[in-house]
Amino acid sequence: MNQSQKVLVAGTGISGIAAAKLILDKGGEVVLYDGNAGLNPEEVKAKVGDNAKLSLVLGEIKRSDLLGVELCVISPGIPLDSPFVAVVDEAKIPIIGELELAYQSSLGRLLAITGTNGKTTTTALTGEILKAQFEDVYVVGNIGEPYTAKVETMTAESVTVAEVSSFQLETILDFRPEVSAILNITPDHLNRHKTMENYIQIKEAITLNQTEEDAVVLNYDDPVLREFGESGELKPRVIWFSSREKLKDGFCMNGDTIVYCKSGRETPVINVHSMHLLGRHNYENVMAAAAMSMQMGVPLEKITQVIRDFRPVEHRIEFVRERTGVKYYNDSKGTNPDAAIQALRAMPGPTILIAGGYDKNSEYDDWVAEFEGKVRYLILIGQTRDKIAACAKKHGFTEIMYAEDLPEAVQVSAVYADTGDYVLLSPACASWDMFKSFEERGEIFKECVMNL
Template sequence: MKQIPELYHKKVLVLGLAKSGFTAARILHGLGAFVTVNDSKRFEENPEAQDLLNLGVTVICGRHPEDLLDEGFELVVKNPGIPYTNVLIRSALEKGIPVWTEIELAYLISEAPFIGITGSNGKTTTTTLLFHMLNQDEKKPLIAGNIGTVASGVAEKAVEKNVIVTELSSFQLKGTVDFRPRIAIITNLYESHLDYHGSIEDYNASKMKITQNQTAEDYFIYNADQPVLSAYAAKSKAQLVPFTLKGKTEKSISADDEFIYWQGEKIMERSKIMLGGQHNLENILAATAATLLWGGTKETIVRVLSSFTGVKHRSQFIVSWKGRKFYNDSKATNALATKSALEAFPSNVILLAGGLERKHSLEELRPYMDRVKALITFGETADRFAEFAGECGVPVIEKVANMDEAVGQAVEYSADGDTILLSPACASWDQYESFEIRGDAFIDAVRKVTEAND
């Protein structure tokens, strides 16, 4: 781990704990900073705060004092989920105090280079796929970021021969200053998280911070089939590596109906790729390009693509039972993600959807609702989903209270040859703490139904 002299004896406020805040506070303390942690959870119920206090970190729990910044802090490191409308964050920015997320700290302390992956959809699949490709090619990758492993904790232990493959959200990227990945990937850009960012312009600008510090020595891989992303990419100083699904190109990476290509040469037949869906082909092209740019081999790419079946909660195949196939796509937290899932199934879908009400439009789903033979809906958006499905002519619409009821009704309305798909098009927080917990509830409900009726 690199030492950062600029942080020695610097007064730093870490706002919000969870995994990233705890790790950042511990590392900053080890670097010699004077660290204060402020978290809303009460100290008695906060083991992370208790551990930090034992290390000598100042801890303020159970409240966010509005005069906290009067203590003369020179830097704030915030949990990515804390919005910029937060009183303390607003005040820090007004005072000219830098506000980071721990991704910036991870970059500064890391001896290893970064590959950064972001996008509205597909970033977890792309990150995981790229990690597997590099790992099988013995490139010593480490995996980190929004995928579940705190980047600064990974960077703390990384050495020069490693490469840190990092999934990055717009929340994390917005709080970066010097972060510079050697390879940056944006899978796609769609309207998302406007409740946090306030505007599509701020959301897009936050995503584009992934390439803002890149130079001509670096690479920027992006979706050339999206005009908005191509326009943003033109402003990057990195070497541009566009990908397209619109047919073979002699430059960069591309795909047609039969093959994927690198610089006009065939890599493999699409029919041999295990990961299904048009949306996943974008992820495959991005990961393949990054692997080749990092010195990976085509042979390894073919081997991985011939066996990789997906990431948990991302169009994850669960089981085939009495002619019905069950898929868990709980990560689909917006309509665009659910649209991508529906594209993979041409007909006879029993769709389980609904969740937190963020007023997102469902119109992206309309052209694909003729594939849905029954909608089982739940959560805060249940009424709006039911009304929308009725407008689209879905023949069966049921509103339910929980996942067990949803799976039970889906089985009741399904037949041999049908697909039962959880793809909510909404965040989970009205009923579940995370999309992972929601997906696990679906898997558990499927297990109970299939085991009870074998």
């Protein structure tokens, strides 16, 4: 992006506003667009700040709005098959995402993490480990602040750890992390990406511009990623991790200990009982964070120390409280069936499960298959409750209750829970049918639990 370009920024959410500010700070001109005609123009402009080089378009975009526009920066929430994108394409205006804009404008070293599940925990942990080694570390993406919001303060000495979604990877051009990681690939966002093949291809695009000087961390247990890593087509060096197999090189398990293997020689990293993170999927997140950090030159002792002290990310298998012998966990970030499977497996005893929400065209069979011998009662809320109930009954699970909202679901769970039980909010669905975000859903859950 050159400094004086006229840029159309699509979307007035957090990433859109951050992108607009960055372009204006660099001397560019911004046409800020949002398809919601009901927004208050003054409120939107106030988010960016008073700037003569900012104009605002709400509602439908017209060809005349694009006069002089040389580039479009699109927010991750806008699908590439939307009518808006068709208008921009027709005007032959190149489209990039907020991720690419930030990358082109930033300085320093970059690590990037993607995957269907575990991104937030792995990104947060990798950031903490790198902060123990480097003075100037930024942790950006879906976690915390947008990448574009931090670009202006970065220097050549900065180290950035970015959590990257499939929506962001759809619009990259030159984006090239020094170290990338793909944690796993399971069905998600198929309402957006249409086919599993598309989704896999987009996730794997994180390595697109990497060279032999770079590295990619991959999950050996994921059949899609194992095939990708062993294809011989990847330029970056592959570093494997596995929670199920012994590896000659990479990170794996020896009993309850995470170990680093080099040419078959094992070095212990940490015993899993010394960590605050629960469940096998978290052992994998720890291995990925350790692999990325080691690639950046962080000594193993330092990596171990940070892992030992690290606490779970909010809304991801987060312990809320114990009451009358019942432990309550908030996993509001479990927004797809695979994430919900990991949370359920992490519960050490009989579980009362609160689930349901916005329908992302997910299938629930694999998740429901985990209920046997573990879930005592399933309490359903939201748009998907009939679909999930039908799936559960098909698998022979009938201990199902409906609640009108989350507060009622928490009340019901408290009534039915016995000493030694676990109450888990892990919806297996997005939150948008009843809440603004999974964060809001998690906060309300915690509030209800604390008020019991």
